[in-house]
Amino acid sequence: MPAPDDREIILEARDLTREFDGVKALDRFSFQLHRGEVLGLLGANGAGKTTAMNCLLGLTLPTSGDLFAFGLPLHQHRIAILQRANFSSAYTALPGNLLVGQNLLVFAKIYGVRDPKKKIAELMELLEISHLAKRVTGQLSAGESTRVNLVKAFLNDPELLMLDEPTASLDPDIADKVRKVVRKVQRERNIGILYTSHNMRDIEEVCDRVIFLHKGKIVCEGTPTDIVAQSSSTNLEDVFIKIARDGEIIDEPQKDKAP
Amino acid sequence: MNFRIISALVLRYLFLYTRSPMRLVELVFWPVVDLVVWGNVTVFIQRNTNPAFGNEILFLLGAMILWDIMFRAQQGVAISFLEDVWTRNLLNVFVAPVRATEYVSATFIVGMLRITVTAVVLSLISWFGYSFNIFQLQWWLIPFFLNLMLFGWSLGMISTALILRWGQAAESLAWAIPFFFQPVVAVFYPVQDMPAWSQPIAWCFPPTYIFEGMRDVMKTGSMNWNYLGYAAALNILFMALAGWLFLWILNLTRKRGLLTKFATQ
């Protein structure tokens, strides 16, 4: 049994349900994210990971259920919460026609960063992209633009970060660099991260704890090692495939599920 | 309302204009084409009618310039929003601590900057090319300008709401909206010369009072003060309605989960 986590809860969903045209993309999904913890959301395409994140960012309203960030109800305190949080995804972009430095300056000002130029330079150096400041954002490679997006996501020193498939479309080398940097900044600043990915390396290296979703429901949760131990598989990748196909983590349905 | 955030959003649009000079060209090109066409029509009419009417017909140029102010204000708002859609930036803005009112205010300011550029260029060309001095409207120009800008902003908000709801499919609608109003707001002809049934409709919209007022001022040097009052009152009403529509649709897109489709489109 893992020791109960007594760190502050910075993000919480209680029975979060979201329907689209009568189909439940999320079905009574509950979880807690603690300060300084990296929680991975795993599941096949369509499992509901992005929907969960969109609800937690206030982009999509839940059909039912309650959401809290920093102990505050999300929808009443959306602006104050977003000031302390940030988000990055492989599927959004910063305006392609602006220079990288211009884009970052605009967002630094939006977030009210104290010394924007200095902050941007620091973060760009950390992500090893200082040379990109004068480049046109739309002409960056996938790896470069992912890292630029991450700079944007770190600009306001977020206490809470949501990353939706940050390593999608990256080559293994860049993906590895991105993971290491995320982990480093996360540890240094004690950030709580909600992290989705299809990449098991990501999950094993970055996440302290994992929740497997299947059709909007939690199938299992725990540390990556716990989950493999609970399952009849030998590695996380096989667990993933098993859940994606059958919605369960063990072969024999009569076998007791581990707590 | 946080002015730091509004100015940051405006800065983004300013960067955009410095980064793509074509946008500036577009800002000047179409109005100039319009002006030249209407200017030449005016000259043609002037040469072929009696001098009294020939003098009066100059209001066509005034109408064209004022119409363009309203149209550009609408576009400034709608295009600013579309820029965020086109560049897939909308989600970044909506996950930042930006209030809808701050976002809309920034597009208003961009609308205002755009029409300032257009108005200056048109005034200069009409003066040098066609001896039409828009400043003969004197200080009346200020309430005219403000009222038309306000109505342009309202239309811009309505366009934005439509795009939010129906996505980029509604884009062409967003361009067309001002032109739905053009026939009924008496831009190029007096209300009394419109078909009788359409006259009450004309008086429902603020620009009608402005274009009537403009013709009066050009003819007599003065106008009915009530017109300005009606225009301002109606503008407040339209701004409130358009603002309400925008916020209502924004909330609807959150309910339906439509906001996020702008990320991947």
Ligand SMILES: Nc1ncnc2c1ncn2[C@@H]1O[C@H](COP(=O)(O)OP(=O)(O)O)[C@@H](O)[C@H]1O
């Ligand atoms: N705006 C939407 N309208 C209708 N259905 C949606 C919408 N967003 C997501 N869905 C559906 O919800 C389910 C979960 O999608 P998503 O959260 O994107 O999955 P994941 O990110 O885990 O791949 C899918 O079946 C998807 O088609």
Ligand SMILES: [Mg+2]
């Ligand atoms: Mg997804």
